[in-house]
Amino acid sequence: MKDDKSPVWVIADQESCNLLPVTPQLVGKSRKLADDLGTTVEVVLLGDGVDTQPSNLFASGAERVFLGNDPALAEYHPDVYTDVIVGLAEKHKPQIILMGSTSMGRELAPLVAARLSTGLTAHCIDLNINADRVLEQIIPAYGGEITIVCPERRPQMATVAQGVFPLPALDEGCRGEVVSIDGPFVHTGRVEILEVVIEAPEGIPLDTATCVLAAGAGAGDLEGWKLIVELSKALSAGLGCTRPAVDEGWAELETMIGQSGKMVSPETYLGIGLSGEQQHMVGIAGAKTMIAVNNDKKSPVFSQVDYGVVDDCRDFVPVLLEKIRQYREKQVSC
Amino acid sequence: MLKIVVCVKAVPDPKAAGNIKIDPQTKTLLRGNVPMVLNPLDKNALEAALQIKTGMEVHITVLSMGPPEAASIVKECLALGADRGILLSDRGFGGADAFATAYTLAMGVQKNGDADVVFCGMASSDGATEWVGPEMATMLDMPVVTMVREIIPHADEAWEVKSALENGYRRMRVRLPAVFTVTRDLNSPRTLSFSGIIKARKKTITEWGLDDLGVSAERVGLKGSPTIVTEMRTVENTRKVEFIEGTREEKAEQLVQKLVEVGVL
Numbered sequence: 056m057k058d059d060k061s062p063v064w065v066i067a068d069q070e071s072c073n074l075l076p077v078t079p080q081l082v083g084k085s086r087k088l089a090d091d092l093g094t095t096v097e098v099v100l101l102g103d104g105v106d107t108q109p110s111n112l113f114a115s116g117a118e119r120v121f122l123g124n125d126p127a128l129a130e131y132h133p134d135v136y137t138d139v140i141v142g143l144a145e146k147h148k149p150q151i152i153l154m155g156s157t158s159m160g161r162e163l164a165p166l167v168a169a170r171l172s173t174g175l176t177a178h179c180i181d182l183n184i185n186a187d188r189v190l191e192q193i194i195p196a197y198g199g200e201i202t203i204v205c206p207e208r209r210p211q212m213a214t215v216a217q218g219v220f221p222l223p224a225l226d227e228g229c230r231g232e233v234v235s236i237d238g239p240f241v242h243t244g245r246v247e248i249l250e251v252v253i254e255a256p257e258g259i260p261l262d263t264a265t266c267v268l269a270a271g272a273g274a275g276d277l278e279g280w281k282l283i284v285e286l287s288k289a290l291s292a293g294l295g296c297t298r299p300a301v302d303e304g305w306a307e308l309e310t311m312i313g314q315s316g317k318m319v320s321p322e323t324y325l326g327i328g329l330s331g332e333q334q335h336m337v338g339i340a341g342a343k344t345m346i347a348v349n350n351d352k353k354s355p356v357f358s359q360v361d362y363g364v365v366d367d368c369r370d371f372v373p374v375l376l377e378k379i380r381q382y383r384e385k386q387v388s389c
Numbered sequence: 390m391l392k393i394v395v396c397v398k399a400v401p402d403p404k405a406a407g408n409i410k411i412d413p414q415t416k417t418l419l420r421g422n423v424p425m426v427l428n429p430l431d432k433n434a435l436e437a438a439l440q441i442k443t444g445m446e447v448h449i450t451v452l453s454m455g456p457p458e459a460a461s462i463v464k465e466c467l468a469l470g471a472d473r474g475i476l477l478s479d480r481g482f483g484g485a486d487a488f489a490t491a492y493t494l495a496m497g498v499q500k501n502g503d504a505d506v507v508f509c510g511m512a513s514s515d516g517a518t519e520w521v522g523p524e525m526a527t528m529l530d531m532p533v534v535t536m537v538r539e540i541i542p543h544a545d546e547a548w549e550v551k552s553a554l555e556n557g558y559r560r561m562r563v564r565l566p567a568v569f570t571v572t573r574d575l576n577s578p579r580t581l582s583f584s585g586i587i588k589a590r591k592k593t594i595t596e597w598g599l600d601d602l603g604v605s606a607e608r609v610g611l612k613g614s615p616t617i618v619t620e621m622r623t624v625e626n627t628r629k630v631e632f633i634e635g636t637r638e639e640k641a642e643q644l645v646q647k648l649v650e651v652g653v654l
Contacts, residue, residue: 158536
């Protein structure tokens, strides 16, 4: 294993034939990992009408693209995609396979890992090659970080959320090899996709919001959560949450910020009624200014932000809303 | 009769899980006496089975892997309405990663016999890997649908389900036997009733160890886990907090001022 020169793989994720940002982000990171290992970056790209995309993958740092461009691959199908990827992996024996922590990756990665009888680490926040040429997979846990490795079995597999790694600088001059994957792509029919429905998200999208407001258990109850929603509107902020708010049923899973949710980098972050758990905080580490409101001055959240307000958020938010209203009125009258 | 297995896990109470910390000196885990509870999403998995039971003849087995103390959460599931409780408990099962856990549970499902449907929570609140359901499905050679938010059972053993995507959902038809991992949106789990607790008193929990499952010790627990934790560390904070002080009104006013300075208002 010491001089393993087998490639680093990324499984591409696309929507309407466009690559999701997580794919070039992973290719860029894989370039670094492959350089450390002295090997190549290869991408598996499946879809229908995606044959123009390999150039983007080469520009991001890939040397080879396995391209499955076929109507039967238009939508992600668990059995079809798993069969194709497992078949390729058994033939080409990559030492690493990375996928995005997207709806597809979160289902496909464990299906592939189980078929290949190998390890899989969820939602990594960093990846490095160590002195033994093994992939170190870093995840947040217990207020700190832990390193996980898959020392013996290959491939080493991990998922990574969108936004963990930056988009690579594109080198449009880079060319690579396209290897086309031939069908037929068939499945047993035990799972059929009847339709895929896209629903427009409510409010300001977290990915692009310049201000992100996140709240957690401190909201208290559904009424308290409504105040948080009102505050997000008053600030024109993207509204995110921590796991307890999802567990309580106040907020949608899709708005959870952190390791197993969204990674965002707003100008300003305002965290209300949350304790600053590592799994959440890694999701907003890229924010420029960070502010927290919590009723406990000793809360760990205060050691991770720039400005702190010690107060019960249920009492404080209504007053803050009132002050924002007064400020806005003054602006209008000036 | 439809046979459903619900896989459940005892996890540190998520409300107190913040008390589990990494000791900065020894780099080991300080468990801080946090009580073990039923993983929140597993309540939705059990509720899914219980709701199907109201419409057809169903036998529900609850299956968990964990230390002997985890019997309490299996008991809780029996009190909520499950028919049979199985705890996979053995020193040899300890230290399992998602892969070894999925394998052990799959062997439990197999020994229990002929499951038509296996429900799991989408993720556990402590490990949060989401892998056990799909990996177990692969080992049982069953199809899986993850993140299920709606189920329409059909008598013809091809169920229709909706599975959540980041920005919508997939509608799928799945031939049984199958594994489903469920989200919180699927249902509102019932709470314990007094009569349920009384009924559960009569139900016994089946305990199976390594020998009962007839599996090799090399395939379970730490030995059967492809991944290992090599390092734990605390994280240095790079920011230094400045507290906004004063009365509530003053604090709110100053915060508005701060939000103006950084361009939010």
